[in-house]
Amino acid sequence: MAGIDDVARAAGVSTATVSRALSGRGPVSAAARDRVLAAADRLGYVVSAAASSLASGRTRAVGVVVPFLDRWFFSTVLAGISDALVRQGYDITLYSVSTDATGRRRVFDDHLRRRRIDAVITIALELDAEESASLRGLGVPIVAIAGPNPLLTTLTVDDLAVGRLATTHLLELGHRRLAHIGADAVRDAGATVPGLRRRGFEEALAEAGIERALFEPADFTIEGGSDAADRALSSPAAPTAIFAASDEMAIGAILAARGRGLRVPEDVSVIGVDGHELGRWFGLTTVDQFARGQGERAADAVLAELDGAEPARGRGTLPFELVDRGSTAPPSR
Amino acid sequence: MAGIDDVARAAGVSTATVSRALSGRGPVSAAARDRVLAAADRLGYVVSAAASSLASGRTRAVGVVVPFLDRWFFSTVLAGISDALVRQGYDITLYSVSTDATGRRRVFDDHLRRRRIDAVITIALELDAEESASLRGLGVPIVAIAGPNPLLTTLTVDDLAVGRLATTHLLELGHRRLAHIGADAVRDAGATVPGLRRRGFEEALAEAGIERALFEPADFTIEGGSDAADRALSSPAAPTAIFAASDEMAIGAILAARGRGLRVPEDVSVIGVDGHELGRWFGLTTVDQFARGQGERAADAVLAELDGAEPARGRGTLPFELVDRGSTAPPSR
């Protein structure tokens, strides 16, 4: 495999000039650059990541840390990140952190600390103080998508507002007996994404003077949503409307309702959050949060910081939007 | 950040011994190893990927090349790969190749050639001769999942048999007017995954003495499957059974059938391929191919090769299994 000195020889310049010409850093005459580029192309020369990184301190790679790979939201955000990063010649190094504590520590204490990446993007990760500190200790730009984290630069949807928007939509249709599927009151007590959506729900209800509502925790899967909706719908004071904190749970709720012989939205309204592509097929009304765009925004943000821009301190705000596809309507009871 | 010489000093040994103790390569006395491990732990030392890789030629990373990130099959296989690789301390570098020719070339000609990875796994990638050659030129183990490729070590389901299995299932139920949704006759003329499933369909029909069948190309999405099924079901000789080459298309077919007021399976049977988690909710009969397991198998295969095992020449075979969830039944017409 051709090395930088092969290129230097072929172009009749020194390795230093080859390096400058190929990286675009430092002055090179147009003539020299042309000869270098031609020689590099002819020889099929590609810079060695290890050597370049050892000498320069830069890696041209961004680490992306996710809790799940096989759920729609995460893979969609990841696709957005990938698009934006590849365009700029960056590689992606993927770190999937399970809930398993040991494996999780290994990612933060070992893998991420190998100096293999120039920046980190986290997706919907709930980090404890130690993990946040560990990330900061890397000394690279960090952008956290989804999940307000006081210790990091975040790029996040205002999930409190999302919860209020969805709930207000139901209230304006005239619903008074509502249920919320999502946050676990204990686990998500803090400012987690599920916790904020739940609080948005509660606040909107309080403002409307409604004191009672049903809460059913679920795990953000279709199955979890279905089970939770089943519990809610079998309660004595069954709700006329359900706000699920994700589209997958909302779809589960629709399926559960159908399974009980209830029509959506005539007998029960359902609204979700996400903008899952599947929602279209269920006529699901949702608060779209443009997952793919979130990934692109995050990638652009880290790239800007790598280009020397100031870190966007505090939190950047991501758009969201109510999309009415018909699964919500005025209550019939 | 602590370097290897800090650890060496703290442990009272040379850097060579630190390297040997930490990597497990080369002899080290138990006493020395213990002191090194303790010192490394205390100092929070983690080896620099670039320096280690430059000196050793190993990177402890595997490249994974995918055509899509945001489709169920790919993200599920990726999750399986990630699990298996992380357990062994390997990082994943992700390369998403679009259909865009320029971007695609960049991945093969630049990104993959930076010597950032010890091995490559490709998922359902249709490679032309040049791309295959480019991969082989990397000089690292390569495992291709899905997509028989005469030029590479592959790990693949026997998609011809999958096509025959699904089709035979329909024939045994008594269907005679069948439709297939999937391969494009021109694009997938070769030994592609869609092409093989289609040929399995054709062969099974031929053996049953059936000469005519409907073919509707589609793009492996729910929407594509729905449109294709719509076309098939509106043809003069509408089929009584549909074999879709993926579960997402099969779900689209079920939705299209429902949209036309047809019952599944009473009016039309539908069978898919994949084992998509969503299938359960549609009662979809399918040929499960255990996507997550495929990823794990592929990861294990490259790890074995990296451990010095002989490359499993030719093709490894992956399991598949008919799962009857009720969307197929004898024809009523």
Add this chain to the structure above:
DNA sequence: CTGTTAGCGCATTCAG
């Protein structure tokens, strides 16, 4: 079993 030595391939000084 251990330490010494010599690079791995490139980016960056610093002179020129």
Add this chain to the structure above:
DNA sequence: CTGAATGCGCTAACAG
């Protein structure tokens, strides 16, 4: 604008 020299941090011989 260019080239020569230095070292990034670690691993792999080799000799002891």
